[in-house]
Amino acid sequence: MELGFVPSWILKPGVDGLALSKRVQGSPVRFPNGRVCGQTRRVRRVVPTAVEEGAKTEQLPPYTKTPSERIRNFCIIAHIDHGKSTLADRLLQETGTVSSRDLKEQFLDNMDLERERGITIKLQTARMNYTADDGEHYSLNLIDTPGHVDFTYEVSRSLMACEGALLVVDASQGVEAQTLANVYLAIEQDLEIIPVLNKIDLPGAEPERVRREIEEVIGLDCSNAIMASAKAGIGIPEILESVVHNIPAPKDNSDKPLRALIYDSYYDSYRGVVTYFRIFDGQLHEGEKIKLMATGKNLDADEIGVLAPKQVSTGLLESGEVGYLISGVKSVEDAKVGDTITIAKNGAEEPIPGFEEAKPMVFAGIFPIDAGDYPALKDALGKLKLNDAALSYEVENSAAMGFGFRCGFLGLLHMDVVQERLEREYGIDLITTAPSVVYRVKPVKGELMMLDNPADLPEATKREYIEEPYVKLEMITPEEFVGPLMELAQERRGNFLDMRYLVLGRTTLVYEMPLAELVTDFFDHLKSRSKGYASMEYSMIGYRQDDLVKLDVGVNGETIDALACIVHREKAYGLGAELCKKLKEIIPRMQFKVPIQASIGGKVIASQHLSALRKDVLAKCYGGDISRKKKLLKKQAEGKKRMKSVGKVDVPQEAFKAMLSVKRD
């Protein structure tokens, strides 16, 4: 074994992970920590930070494969909690990409909110250098995919950037709804799928049965499935070898004009928008003039490089590679996921197919509690939008609530995240109205219109019909909860489509259902009626006409437009009565009598009364304990903080969400 030293001229300090500033001729070298670097045609390699000047190296045999033959682009598909992040960490550790010391708990999920909620929202990519058993040195790009139904489009774009996927299934749980949805997306993209049965260290693991289940349900050959435990470090080398041998290398299309797919982008306040992309054809040089084909924007490729996993500039990226680009874009809206990057002059003629604008599915009004916070809210939404192309907002002027914004979200999780960030990061107290889907309404005069705010629905005499969005819903549940879940689906106007038995005593139920019934509290009910064991997934299937009406709510004689909702006529009476009852519990009593009424087209269908009360919070505080009095007054003030004054009545935030929690059967 020949030993050499790292010459000082190949090290360029100043970036995390030192980049080679000159090309290294001849064979690759291995550093004492196992990492390999060396010349590969024109692409510069990266030396890890741990390597110091003068460190001893081992001379390796020359490469026999071309650069693109040594690339593997893959992702991990898994249901929530089946161990995707733990496995990703293990792979990073095993390949020495991130040292155990640096390996913060779950490197790939690094947004605060994600960590708290234990879900992946933003994508991350990590490049790993790996010397396989065949002696070749590979670049393995692990592209993370978001794990929630709200982000299906992002999932499909990141899958498109890959040639293969690890399908991670918890061997003690089996296939779940989300596993199915994402694996079908991967099959559609023609990805090579490697089944990994995770958590085999658990006493309840039944890898053989789960293997059969994957074969039967998904139709995937599992004879080579890898038995693994991401937690205990079992099967990790086998996974890496399988990635190298089973996932195809990207096609070498270096001779064609540049086409690169943007699969993720985020806003950095210092460097502007950073886009992550995968090159399908041609190559991209730093400094080149480029064009985004969907938006038609011309830009300069100011900096390009690899994600190792921190960004390391390389000056050039070629066909098959994955990397990042900084190009002076100020908002992610100008560098959308799914767009194609090409060269500004004589670039590709056809973009990579499949680009879609992110379409908000769920809308809600967001109003500042204090009207004076309106400019701050506008500013905060603008800032969030820089980093979130899917978020839409426009000014809404509500008679009851004053000025605020009508915001569009991909789904309920997306809505919660935005609301929480506005409150937490920007310190604005908000009232959010109940979420609504987008209806299609045909007015008597005029064209079909899209309607995302129930308050804007034309009167019954001025409209011909209303159509609402429908989804196909797939639930997977242990058999004992089939009854309660079928009941739940029926209550929510679901039409039964199919039922299949899986292994481990589980069943899959398929329904079609109005999206409006799902975006309320369906998921919470699914979880509570199945003791947390059921999972669900849905996809849009189109619009259907139904007998829908607007339910108006009035408090103290004033109609509160922000409480209006569109519901099925048959359910309107029951819902109206429940809603009034609920609002009676939520709205604090005033010094006068307050009527609460629900109506359809001006006809009252349910009502309740709040009796008058003079609320003296200090009444029970006899004696002269001043600190106790202060405490009670403070508590009362805090209670008031999240209320909106409508006429003479204070309406608390919960009232606007009351529709979500009323009994809907």
Ligand SMILES: Nc1nc2c(ncn2[C@@H]2O[C@H](COP(=O)(O)OP(=O)(O)OP(=O)(O)O)[C@@H](O)[C@H]2O)c(=O)[nH]1
């Ligand atoms: N016993 C055991 N536990 C594991 C294994 N892999 C992961 N876990 C645990 O399972 C839980 C979920 O793992 P994660 O890696 O966060 O799951 P995930 O799929 O990334 O979840 P999302 O980010 O929500 O999609 C954690 O508590 C892990 O410690 C394993 O092989 N064996």
